[in-house]
Amino acid sequence: MNPNYGKDKDDFHMVGGRCRYCAKNAPAVVDYKDINTLQKFMSPQGKLFDRKRLGNCAKHQRAIARAVKRARFLALLRYSGKQ
Numbered sequence: 001m002n003p004n005y006g007k008d009k010d011d012f013h014m015v016g017g018r019c020r021y022c023a024k025n026a027p028a029v030v031d032y033k034d035i036n037t038l039q040k041f042m043s044p045q046g047k048l049f050d051r052k053r054l055g056n057c058a059k060h061q062r063a064i065a066r067a068v069k070r071a072r073f074l075a076l077l078r079y080s081g082k083q
């Protein structure tokens with residue numbers, strides 16, 4: 001690993017428009033039924049990653065959080081722990 005990793009704030013900040021839902025050809029809405037995509041935003045323990053790590057914009061991070069909560073309520077995703 002690069003020994004200077006973490007010393008530059010760009011390591012933790014998103015560079016350019018990295019939000020996958022703002023990109024061209026992106027789906028218009030965050031689908032709570034799309035479990036495979038939602039799982040990419042979560043740790044193996046079932047926790048949602050923060051916005052900086054995912055590179056999403058605030059609007060879409062909120063939409064993702066809503067979709068994950070919706071999917072959990074419908075038992076499509078776990079609340080915690082390994083599956």
Ligand SMILES: [Zn+2]
Nearest residue numbers: 019022057060
């Ligand atoms: Zn976005």
